[in-house]
Each structure stands twice: as C-alpha cells, then as structure tokens.
Amino acid sequence: MAQLAVADSLVQLGNYQEAMEIYKTEPKSEFKLARVYAQMGAIYEALDSYQQGFKRDSLSLQPRFEYARLALSNNDPVTAFNSFLSLSVEEPDNATYQYYMGKTHEELSNDDAAISAFAKAVSLNTSYRAARIEWVKLLIKKRRFREAILQAKPALEWYPNDIKMNSLIAQSYLGAKRYDKAIERFELLFSLGNDTEFNRKSLAWSYFNDRQWQLAIDNYERYNSDYEKADSLVHFIMSQAYLKLGELELAQDYIERAIAIKTPELDQEFLQLATVYVRQGDYKNAFYATKRAKKEKPEDDVIGYQYALAADQYYADKSKKLEFYEDFIGAYPESPYQEIATARAEDLRKELFLAAKK
Numbered sequence: 001m002a003q004l005a006v007a008d009s010l011v012q013l014g015n016y017q018e019a020m021e022i023y024k025t026e027p028k029s030e031f032k033l034a035r036v037y038a039q040m041g042a043i044y045e046a047l048d049s050y051q052q053g054f055k056r057d058s059l060s061l062q063p064r065f066e067y068a069r070l071a072l073s074n075n076d077p078v079t080a081f082n083s084f085l086s087l088s089v090e091e092p093d094n095a096t097y098q099y100y101m102g103k104t105h106e107e108l109s110n111d112d113a114a115i116s117a118f119a120k121a122v123s124l125n126t127s128y129r130a131a132r133i134e135w136v137k138l139l140i141k142k143r144r145f146r147e148a149i150l151q152a153k154p155a156l157e158w159y160p161n162d163i164k165m166n167s168l169i170a171q172s173y174l175g176a177k178r179y180d181k182a183i184e185r186f187e188l189l190f191s192l193g194n195d196t197e198f199n200r201k202s203l204a205w206s207y208f209n210d211r212q213w214q215l216a217i218d219n220y221e222r223y224n225s226d227y228e229k230a231d232s233l234v235h236f237i238m239s240q241a242y243l244k245l246g247e248l249e250l251a252q253d254y255i256e257r258a259i260a261i262k263t264p265e266l267d268q269e270f271l272q273l274a275t276v277y278v279r280q281g282d283y284k285n286a287f288y289a290t291k292r293a294k295k296e297k298p299e300d301d302v303i304g305y306q307y308a309l310a311a312d313q314y315y316a317d318k319s320k321k322l323e324f325y326e327d328f329i330g331a332y333p334e335s336p337y338q339e340i341a342t343a344r345a346e347d348l349r350k351e352l353f354l355a356a357k358k
Contacts, residue, residue: 016040031063043074077107095124099131111138136168145176163194174202179210197227213241232262252276267297287314301335304328322348
C-alpha cells in the first residue's frame with residue numbers, strides 16, 4: 001500500500017515513468033497503470049491494461065467509462081458503443097453517459113440516434129453545455145433550424161455572451177431565413193471580438209437578404225479587404241446590391257470583376273451584366289452579354305428566352321427579331337416560355353405581313 005501511495009504521488013507530480021514502474025510490481029494496479037499509459041499517449045498499452053483489469057473487476061463504473069472514452073478517442077466507436085451502452089443501461093440517469101453515447105453515434109454516422117442521446121443528456125442536466133452544443137450542431141446539419149433555435153435559446157439566457165452558442169443560433173437564423181435575427185447575432189459576435197471569415201460573409205449576406213443594400217456592400221467590402229478578394233460570388237452579389245441602389249457604373253464594375261474571376265461557367269454573371277446594360281439603355285451590349293451567357297449554358301431555356309428578348313430589344317429589323325424567337329421555339333420545345341415566345345413570333349409575322357401589303 002505504501003508503494004501505491006508513492007506511485008500515486010508521482011502521478012500527481014507528472015512523473016509517469018517512475019509511477020508506472022511501481023504499478024507494474026503491485027497487484028490489482030491494472031487500472032492505475034492504464035491511466036498512466038493513457039497520460040503518456042500509449043493508447044494501445046492503456047487499452048490492454050484496462051482489459052487485464054476487467055478480468056479481475058468487470059463491474060466498476062469508472063474504469064469502464066475511461067476505457068470507453070479511450071476507445072472512442074482511438075477511432076474505435078464500435079468498442080466504445082458497446083461499453084457506453086452497457087453503462088447507460090446500468091445508469092440511465094447519468095447525463096455524461098448519454099453525452100458520450102451521442103458522440104459515439106456521431107462517429108458511427110447515426111445522426112438521428114446522436115440527436116436523441118444529446119437531447120436525453122440535456123433533459124437530465126439542462127446546464128450540460130457540451131451536450132447542448134452538439135445537439136444544436138446536429139440539428140443545423142439536419143436543417144432542423146427551428147428546433148436548433150429553440151434549443152440554443154436557454155443557454156443564451158444563462159450566458160448571453162457565449163460565443164459558441166451565439167454562433168450556432170446565428171447560423172440557425174440564417175438557415176431559417178430569419179435574416180433580421182441573424183444580423184443581431186452576427187453583430188453581437190463582432191462586438192465580442194469574434195471577427196471571422198464566416199461571420200463577415202454571413203453578416204453581409206443577411207444584410208443583402210434584409211434589403212439593406214449599403215450595409216451589405218460595406219460588409220462585403222470588409223470581407224474582400226480582410227479575407228478573400230477573388231470571390232466571384234461576392235462580386236456578383238455586390239453588383240446586384242449596387243443595381244438596387246441605382247449605382248449603375250459600380251454595378252457594371254463589380255459584375256465585370258465577377259466575370260473576370262469566375263471560370264468556367266459565367267452564365268449568371270453575363271445575364272447580370274446584360275441587366276445592367278438594359279438599365280443603362282445600352283441594348284447592343286445587353287444583347288452581346290446575353291449571347292455570351294447563352295454560349296456558357298446553351299441548354300438553359302431561361303437564358304435562351306432572354307437571348308431572344310435581348311435581340312428583340314436590340315434589332316430594329318422585325319424579320320431579324322423573328323429569327324431569334326423561331327430559333328428559341330425550335331430549340332426548347334418543352335420550355336414554359338414557349339407560349340409567350342410563340343405569341344410574340346405571331347405578332348411579328350402579322351406586322352411583317354401588313355408591312356409587305358403596303
């Protein structure tokens with residue numbers, strides 16, 4: 001017993017090697033030896049020592065719990081599952097066992113079972129922050145945003161400035177398209193010093209969807225400055241925001257930047273450029289921008305119809321206009337735009353017929 005006390009003291013001082021040598025000579029010290037091995041990172045030796053100890057004592061909860069956690073950390077979720085399941089059956093009101101059951105289910109790619117386990121852990125201990133965080137994260141992953149919001153709120157009542165939980169509820173509001181609420185949470189995160197690439201981009205996107213165009217632009221500018229200058233989608237969205245503000249030159253500038261950055265598919269960018277040109281009354285460049293969009297994605301009937309429409313606005317010659325509508329009608333027989341394109345083609349034919357009779 002005296003030697004065991006000495007070894008225990010050595011462990012407290014971090015002198016694991018000397019403690020281990022003593023434990024090896026003492027009977028009934030398998031679990032103590034396993035803990036030292038685990039502290040030293042000798043995982044397989046630790047697991048083996050636990051297994052040796054279970055031959056003598058297979059009922060004690062603490063070593064079984066330690067063994068299961070070690071197996072889980074060693075990428076052996078099957079062994080961990082069997083151990084945690086046994087512990088949970090014996091101690092059904094132990095929130096920690098439920099939490100680790102959830103972690104094990106995650107490793108086994110069983111998200112639904114993990115959600116149930118984390119929920120059980122929180123029901124047993126409402127202040128179990130780690131379990132609540134994992135629960136909310138999985139709800140977000142499963143796109144169950146309303147539930148994620150409901151489960152994040154209690155934690156924020158206790159700790160309003162909890163960065164992790166504020167981040168999760170911000171993501172949940174974003175996923176639920178409650179952009180005004182997302183803005184509140186992302187702004188709070190910035191006030192708490194949590195200025196990250198994801199938060200900046202998400203705040204800008206939230207402002208854009210909340211129709212606060214200038215604040216969206218301001219935050220995208222910060223994103224471009226601090227994180228990523230060559231994000232074509234960001235430039236595309238900024239062009240849309242500038243167009244909403246009537247800043248046509250800037251709208252054109254940013255959509256051209258997006259086109260310069262993005263490859264290989266630029267169909268939406270060229271359509272946006274065409275929209276800017278139309279607003280400027282520049283139907284020639286609108287037509288050629290739409291032509292480039294069609295070249296990028298010739299199978300897209302929406303772009304095909306926009307191309308015919310752009311030709312209609314650009315060409316004065318009615319027969320030329322008609323050619324584009326007829327090309328569209330022949331190329332996209334299943335398009336929902338068939339009816340409107342056919343009606344316009346008929347009108348043009350009538351106009352050409354009447355003009356020929358004069």
